Amino acid sequence: MFDQLRKSVSKIIKKVTFTDFSPKTIDKVCEQLKDVLIKNEVAVKTADDICKLLTAELMKTDHARFSNTKNLILLSLRKVVLSILSPEQEIDLVQMVDNSKKKNTPLIIAFFGVNGVGKTLSIAKIGKYLQERGYTSVFAAGDTYRAGSIQQIQKHGEKLGIRVIAQTYGADAAAVSYDAINHAISRNIDVVLIDTAGRIETSSNLMAELQKICKVTEPDLKIFVGDALTGNALISQVKLFNEKIGIDAAILNKIDADVKGGAAVSVTHISKKPIIFIGVGQEYKDLKNFIPEEIIDNIIPI
Ligand SMILES: Nc1nc2c(ncn2[C@@H]2O[C@H](COP(=O)(O)OP(=O)(O)OP(=O)(O)O)[C@@H](O)[C@H]2O)c(=O)[nH]1
């Protein structure tokens, strides 16, 4: 995972030969690091902040205790990137479902993102994830736009034994979602997972449709779904969806493909929202919790 970013960062640290920690030498390392981060698709603002925090960290360290400069930079960088990857507030999905159950109401989760990022597959994966933990769910076929989308989610539902509430193509996605919520309430189902259509991010029609779904269904969780292969464009998508709809969390898919890794580093920093899962393949089991420490170990191993 994130081979390219890891190799580039490690190259810079290997090159460190100085033993003094003058602002000048720290600046030099930070400049090189910033270049490498940006080349590996870390957002410019995130790369900037990493370097600023690293400078501050190195300046305040008691250098007398360290004979190994490389090691000091490595440890400081790990600490800084960990703070960048850590959201202001964590989200525990299972805890959220439990809380809703106590209130006798289904947890409503809506998934958003541009086309092809893995929204529908993520819904199926989460349906299975919940099933394995003893929770029931229903899918709302809220993508009434793309040809084949309803059959696609129905197929997942059949495989998993999860009910799919659907209407026809062109139907009002908010109405379909509303039906699914009513179904969940009447059958005592724990979670409603709402699929939505993806179009290109500049489509104002799409944003209006998504805003309507949110207005009608009042989701407890609005999840932005992104494709790690998108690279830099992912950051503008996160910003746009956050601005137009207000996201609570993100899922980052296709981490199994050979991604540079920078985008994954930037998503939380830019949106201030946690990445709750990463998609690491096309099977239902290929869903992993996002653990910042694991990402750090991949990018900046000790
Ligand atoms: N390798 C890999 N492929 C994935 C992952 N997540 C989704 N895919 C694939 O990406 C393609 C698109 O997935 P969908 O779930 O249909 O994406 P979507 O966002 O619902 O797409 P639209 O409905 O067209 O907006 C499918 O071929 C998925 O199998 C992942 O984590 N890894």
Ligand SMILES: [Mg+2]
């Ligand atoms: Mg879809």
